[in-house]
Amino acid sequence: xxxxxxxxMKTTRMLRCALFAxxxxxxxxxxxxxxxxxxxxxxxDMQHKIDSIAAVRAxxxxxxxxxxxINNTSVGADDNSSIFWTEFSDYFTIPxxxxxxxxFVNYSSGAANFNNWNLAVVNEIADRDGxxxxxxxxxxxxxxxxxxxxxxxxxxxxxxxxxxGDGDVWNDFRTTMQGATVYIDVDHSVTGNVYVTAKAVGTNxxxxxxxxxxxxxxxxxxxxxxxxxxxxxxxxxxxxxPSKVAVIKDVMPVSITVAGAPSLVEIGNEDFWGSAIAxxxxxxxxxxxxxxxxxxxxxxxxxxTVGKKTVVVAYGKSKLGEYAKAVSTYYSLDVTNxxxxxxxxxxxxxxxxxxxxxxxxTGIVVTAKYSDGSTxxxxxSTLTFDYPSTVPSTVGTQSIGITYVGASNTFTTTSTVSFVxxxxxxxxxxxxxxxxxxxxxxxxxxxxxxxxxxMYCYSDNVNNWHSPCVxxxxxxxxxxxxVRMDNHGWGDGFSTAIKTSDWNWDTFTPNIxxxxxxxxxxxxxxxxxxxxxxxxYANGETHFQKYAGITVDSSDLYCALTLEKSYVVIxx
Numbered sequence: 001x002x003x004x005x006x007x008x009m010k011t012t013r014m015l016r017c018a019l020f021a022x023x024x025x026x027x028x029x030x031x032x033x034x035x036x037x038x039x040x041x042x043x044x045d046m047q048h049k050i051d052s053i054a055a056v057r058a059x060x061x062x063x064x065x066x067x068x069x070i071n072n073t074s075v076g077a078d079d080n081s082s083i084f085w086t087e088f089s090d091y092f093t094i095p096x097x098x099x100x101x102x103x104f105v106n107y108s109s110g111a112a113n114f115n116n117w118n119l120a121v122v123n124e125i126a127d128r129d130g131x132x133x134x135x136x137x138x139x140x141x142x143x144x145x146x147x148x149x150x151x152x153x154x155x156x157x158x159x160x161x162x163x164x165g166d167g168d169v170w171n172d173f174r175t176t177m178q179g180a181t182v183y184i185d186v187d188h189s190v191t192g193n194v195y196v197t198a199k200a201v202g203t204n205x206x207x208x209x210x211x212x213x214x215x216x217x218x219x220x221x222x223x224x225x226x227x228x229x230x231x232x233x234x235x236x237x238x239x240x241x242p243s244k245v246a247v248i249k250d251v252m253p254v255s256i257t258v259a260g261a262p263s264l265v266e267i268g269n270e271d272f273w274g275s276a277i278a279x280x281x282x283x284x285x286x287x288x289x290x291x292x293x294x295x296x297x298x299x300x301x302x303x304x305t306v307g308k309k310t311v312v313v314a315y316g317k318s319k320l321g322e323y324a325k326a327v328s329t330y331y332s333l334d335v336t337n338x339x340x341x342x343x344x345x346x347x348x349x350x351x352x353x354x355x356x357x358x359x360x361x362t363g364i365v366v367t368a369k370y371s372d373g374s375t376x377x378x379x380x381s382t383l384t385f386d387y388p389s390t391v392p393s394t395v396g397t398q399s400i401g402i403t404y405v406g407a408s409n410t411f412t413t414t415s416t417v418s419f420v421x422x423x424x425x426x427x428x429x430x431x432x433x434x435x436x437x438x439x440x441x442x443x444x445x446x447x448x449x450x451x452x453x454x455m456y457c458y459s460d461n462v463n464n465w466h467s468p469c470v471x472x473x474x475x476x477x478x479x480x481x482x483v484r485m486d487n488h489g490w491g492d493g494f495s496t497a498i499k500t501s502d503w504n505w506d507t508f509t510p511n512i513x514x515x516x517x518x519x520x521x522x523x524x525x526x527x528x529x530x531x532x533x534x535x536x537y538a539n540g541e542t543h544f545q546k547y548a549g550i551t552v553d554s555s556d557l558y559c560a561l562t563l564e565k566s567y568v569v570i571x572x
Contacts (some may be wrong), residue, residue: 076228215286362514363538427567
């Protein structure tokens with residue numbers, strides 16, 4: 001140390017001793033961190049130096065703060081060309097009762113509101129390609145998001161101001177987000193919820209705040225990461241502190257549902273549950289799948305006689321696993337006579353590009369014949385299909401082997417799949433298409449007229465948005481709106497849209513692949529347009545999705561298709 005100069009009076013000797021002790025302790029701390037040498041010339045300078053040392057101390061792990069080393073400090077291409085779900089930050093694990101704090105600088109292409117940060121909160125499987133990986137939700141900076149069955153867009157709140165007073169907050173939002181410093185807190189409460197607060201401080205001095213909450217596991221770790229989308233981020237800091245939600249409030253179950261239970265069971269087979277899934281909803285509105293071992297069956301069917309049977313299922317635990325008043329439901333199944341044979345229908349499969357096709361034999365109907373001469377369609381989940389994962393796009397027909405393992409016998413049959421060439425395709429045939437990377441032609445829609453496009457969709461059936469979307473825009477690509485098949489949309493013109501549909505959300509996702517989809521875009525000529533999806537599943541079931549009154553420029557309206565993790569073959 002170069003010098004220490006104190007000009008205190010002798011009467012302050014005790015204070016001087018204490019002061020020397022604190023300064024020496026401070027020097028010891030700074031020296032071990034190689035933070036440099038301090039020269040304290042006066043009591044006023046000492047306070048500044050002590051504050052500096054305290055700042056260094058705060059940046060290190062303490063009893064309450066665990067700093068996290070950031071490996072990927074720059075997320076996304078510097079020119080903001082990264083497309084969605086291709087560039088990611090580190091995984092940040094958040095144990096129960098901990099809060100993750102992230103700090104980074106956000107940069108955007110400025111092309112759209114969603115070309116900024118995106119936050120994913122997922123389960124304890126810290127591998128996007130790992131078995132059992134599941135997303136709770138993805139939250140965007142523009143107060144939009146999606147996720148599992150618990151996702152509620154109504155819980156997203158924001159205070160984005162209209163700084164230029166033109167009635168449009170989003171042009172101001174895009175300006176503020178360019179170069180904004182973003183602070184995100186992800187609070188994993190042991191109440192079984194995660195609370196997200198995102199604050200962006202723009203270089204223009206404007207602060208934007210967005211919040212969201214979502215049910216998660218109250219005990220298992222969760223993970224969070226950022227995704228670039230026409231944007232990139234420079235990561236500055238990450239640390240964990242104790243959760244700010246200190247009260248642990250247990251909640252009771254209020255209902256239970258069962259999905260995927262077998263509708264037909266051959267006599268002699270005692271398994272009335274099959275691959276069914278039970279989901280319990282609690283008082284706080286959250287829901288979660290529960291283990292078969294935690295269920296009780298208050299009515300067990302007689303599986304030794306033919307006829308319609310009822311199964312009553314009950315669950316009697318709180319959200320934190322304490323015993324509670326049970327909730328129950330029931331489902332029905334038919335115990336049938338013995339199967340004596342099975343037969344399968346033949347189907348068409350549509351293709352266009354020269355790439356090998358990621359083959360999914362959706363739409364094959366297998367019928368069982370019983371010992372009493374009656375027939376019934378078997379649930380495809382009870383069957384085994386023998387088919388290649390890919391087939392050449394030039395193939396004319398493909399024979400598919402089908403096996404059913406009954407109570408006492410195993411039956412086999414075949415189905416013939418005929419490949420039919422379409423007239424155009426959107427998306428790649430291996431189902432790997434990433435969002436906003438593949439588009440159809442632009443179709444002009446004249447004022448007072450309509451454009452109808454008929455297609456077949458093939459999807460990985462993982463998420464309900466792995467299906468086609470319609471873009472409404474001008475000839476110069478200025479967008480009015482994007483409307484998805486699953487009752488979601490966005491864009492300046494979307495705020496006036498009226499949404500109607502008749503989907504069964506429990507069966508929507510597994511039935512995307514193989515669907516025939518007829519999309520009609522109508523230019524009403526009054527600065528509005530309608531979009532109608534008429535969808536026929538491979539099993540013949542029909543549904544619709546309609547958006548009415550989307551604001552457009554009727555004199556300059558075009559439509560186009562885009563999608564993700566799927567492809568469509570246009571046939572007319």
